[in-house]
Amino acid sequence: MQKRLMLASAALAIAAGTGGAYAQDVTLTIESWRNDDLTIWQQTLIPAFEAAHPGIRVQFNPSAPTEYNAALNAKLEAGSAGDIITCRPFDASLALYQDGYLADLSDLEGIANFSDVAKSAWSTDDGAQTFCVPMASVIHGFIYNADAFAELGLEEPTTTEEFFAVLDAIEADGTYIPLAIGSVDQWESASMGYHNIGPAYWAGEEGRQALIAGEAKFTDEEWVEPLRVLARWGEYAGDGYQAQTYPDSQNLFTLGRAAIFPAGSWEIALFEEQADFALGAFPPPVPAEGDTCYISDHTDIGIGMNANTANPEAARTFLNWVASSEFASLYSNALPGFFALSSEPVTLDNPLANEFVSWRETCESTIRPTYQILSRGTPNLENENWLHASNVLSGAETPEDAAAAIQSGLESWYTPGMFAD
Known part of the structure; x- marks a missing residue:
């Protein structure tokens, strides 16, 4: 027993x-x-x-x-x-x-x-x-053709000024389209454009939380400036980029016709399978030397x-x-x-x-600013970011007008604290 x-x-x-x-x-x-x-x-x-x-x-x-x-x-x-x-x-x-x-x-x-x-x-x-x-x-940044960089004697840029200097050098050589990005699939302009480079301007989580609290607006300088930077990308995206889809951008890059792809890390497996050249990656450039690096993680x-x-x-x-x-x-x-x-x-x-994830050690992490709380109403803030970022990239709208439209849409329904229990 x-x-x-x-x-x-x-x-x-x-x-x-x-x-x-x-x-x-x-x-x-x-x-x-x-x-x-x-x-x-x-x-x-x-x-x-x-x-x-x-x-x-x-x-x-x-x-x-x-x-x-x-x-x-x-x-x-x-x-x-x-x-x-x-x-x-x-x-x-x-x-x-x-x-x-x-x-x-x-x-x-x-x-x-x-x-x-x-x-x-x-x-x-x-x-x-x-x-x-x-x-x-998933982490945002830039994937590039490392063979093309070596051929042209280019180094990974760390600041916005260096980034555009690299684009100018690629364009001057004429062998490659500097940037593989189109404005047809609007999410591409926002996720791989505005939300990729923007955190370095609005200070990542600090800026995102300030939006939620109503202490910041899209018309503030730190939210407009990355749209101005995005607008300049159109000069380097190649002929007809306004009619270019996301798959078109992927193909331009993996076929070796474009040198840099504004990317999400989910591209890694596909690009390694399809590209016959060496790949490299660098994080979003900071506005000026000595500024804090931020990544959309x-x-x-x-x-x-x-x-x-x-x-x-x-x-x-x-x-x-x-x-x-x-x-x-x-x-x-x-x-x-x-x-x-x-x-x-x-x-x-x-x-x-490994290169992408190593940025967590040297950069501050944040998330896309439209995902928490701020896209629960109509117009949906995420969709508004898609629309106006693509308009800015394509040259159809100024950064200032886009920022004002995004903020107006948000203010039409959102009041800070409205979702508090």
């Missing part, structure tokens, strides 16, 4: 553990829109977790990206959603938390591994509760727990693992250009990815 009691106690102790074996198998299901990641989860991530956590099995169950939000909401309402929910940044996930579908993870041990900026996409507006573990971000994907899961202990064990340095290394190396948001350094195998 005593032996049976001892065995029963041991089984309970094992089941209660967060890192050991479970008394009986538990299967966790992950909901996600990243169906392109299926093999990475099946062949790399899940086997690593299961090997370290006997008794917990994991199934990755993605939906098509365009169908994910609607499909997930329907499953949550019906009570049939998986245990683990992959989280889009900001408002979509915040709404799920406010509706009681995502659990509060503020007390999860692994949450301490992330900065406030990393958590901002999956926290309440006041930052008091965090409901998803940050997984990865934009929160892109997180992962949380279904508040109604039948397996909360196992789910929290899995989420703590996602918050670990082991996961950060596996994920970042499996998907070059998608960078773990953990505060702990990650060793990457891909040299170009």
